Amino acid sequence: MAFSLVLQGAEGHIRSLAPSQNKDITTVARSPHPPKRPPRKDAQRPAREAARPGSPHAKAEQPSGLAVRKAAADILGRVLRAQRPLDEELDAEHGHPGVRELDAQDRGLLRALLGTALRHRGQIAAILDHLLDRPIPDKSGAAMDILHIAAAQILFMEVADHAAVSLAVTLADQDRKARTYKGLVNAVLRRIARDAEELRARFNEPWRNTPVWLFAAWQKAYGEERALQTAAMHLHTPNLDLTVKRDPDDWAARLGGRRIAGNSIRLADHAGRVDRLEGFEEGAWWVQDAAAALPARLLGDVTGLRVADLCAAPGGKTAQLAAAGANVTAVDISARRLARLRANLDRLSLGAEIRVGDLRSFEPEAPFDAILLDAPCSATGTIRRHPDVAWSKRPEDIAALTQIQAELLQRVSGWLVPGGTLVYCTCSLQPEEGEAQIAAFLAANPGFARLPVSEDEIGIPGAITADGDLRTLPCLLPSTPPGEPERLGGLDGFFAARLKRL
Secondary structure (H helix, E strand, O other), X not given: OHHHHHHHHHHHHEOOOXXXXXXXXHOOOOOOOOXXXXXXXXXXXXXXXXXXXXXXOHHHHOOOOHHHHHHHHHHHHHHHHOOOXXXXXXXXXXXXXXXHOOOHXXXXXXXXXXXXXXXXXXXXXXXXXXHEOOOOOHHHOOHHHHHHHHHHHHHHOOOOHHHHHHHHHHHHHHXXXXXXXXXXXXXXXXXXXXXXXXXXXXXXXXHHHOOHHHHHHHHHHHOHHHHHHHHHHOOOOOOEEXXXXXXXXXXXXXXXXXXXXXXXXXXXXXXXXXXXXXXXXXXXXXXXXXXXXXXXXXXXXXXXXXXXXXXXXXXXXXXXXXXXXXXXXXXXXXXXXXXXXXXXXXHHOOOOEEEEOOOOOOOOOOOEEEEEEEOOOOOHHHOOOOOOHHHHOOHHHHHHHHHHHHHHHHHHHOOEEEEEEEEEEEOOOOHHHOHHHHHHHHHHOOOEEEOOOOHHHHOOOOOEOOOOOEEEOOOOOEOXXXXXXXXXXXXXXXXXXXXXXX
16 A cells, blocks of 8 residues: 555656656556565564664665765755755764765765755756656655755766666655655656756756846846856866965976966866875965965065954965965954864964954954955855855845945954055955945045056956956856866956055
């Protein structure tokens, strides 16, 4: 009876198909072998215990690859519904408990599964909506997350279709709430596997993978073409960019990269552990997106100056300023993130005064010659490397963040000596967190003036606004040579404005 109910549930959710297609779906749950005589009652208990998740026998009975898929579905649900940052969930020490049980190879697969599912989330959702005649209800437990992870494998990864389907059905069967829908999971995934090429072609528009409100904001701010180009860039993992302490041309040659945007080095084809690259142990460079390296450079020559790096963790900008000869005070609200900053500085043999504090209550001992405020923001400019951001942020988050940014900018501007320079930056694509903040600040503070940025300072065509501020987009710095997938180019979306206290 339970078996037939599962099959009815699957047929009830699948859209009507042609007769030849119906054959595939109605045979999904049909056993290829005749039923066996049931074992004696006293022999049934161990079999049930071996199959039951959490039993002492369960671990030995798990199919290969199931643990990593389960972790992926669990984490996807936590990211989307609890708004947990993906990087925190994937942290081997403090993140999701399932991550700690995986070896290095499976952790790499886990990251790939989640990255693919999130980058293509809109396309996958459209395909599932096309195949289902009504949404799967919330009471289905992890069924939708399981479907998304399996569909990502079938459609966009080099994973055997049968393995993706089989493991997804097993996961659904082990979830108390999703168990009723395991027939549906099986049927939908078999259909996706059979028609994968057609479905990819039918739902291939990159804009689908950006929430409507977010894409509409980019259209309004940058125009249709730029918005579409940005959405397309978000489908690809970013290149590896490095900032070096000195001799960028020499290190570009030694590492097989190329120099971009001034002093950054791009390793377009790198795949592997960063800590095994030449120069890591000696502290010759650190990982930093080319766009993220620009704001600190806008302060100019900081040799011997007292400079504040505010909201400093994880420390790329602190390292830049220290390497340039500044006396840096790095302030951040997170002690744990500052511990990472301190470790990075130790590896690089660089020094800075490190302070834990909330900028809304922090008080410096003396004014600074220069200030770099990397304000807390929505981080929509980093979706290439943090694909969860597109789906974890809401319009109300932007409104709340803009209030914090305005408060911090106003407060820290009073810590600057007369004639000093303040650079305000955010890794956001939203104008409310960039251009609008500076316009409002300058209107309310006649004692400050904008110091326009020139294209020659940054080496990125098209990244200077009409007002002279820095605005990078993920679609800038296109691939060289064009059209080669391994050299997709691009960079994070950043805004930065340079101000002088009169």
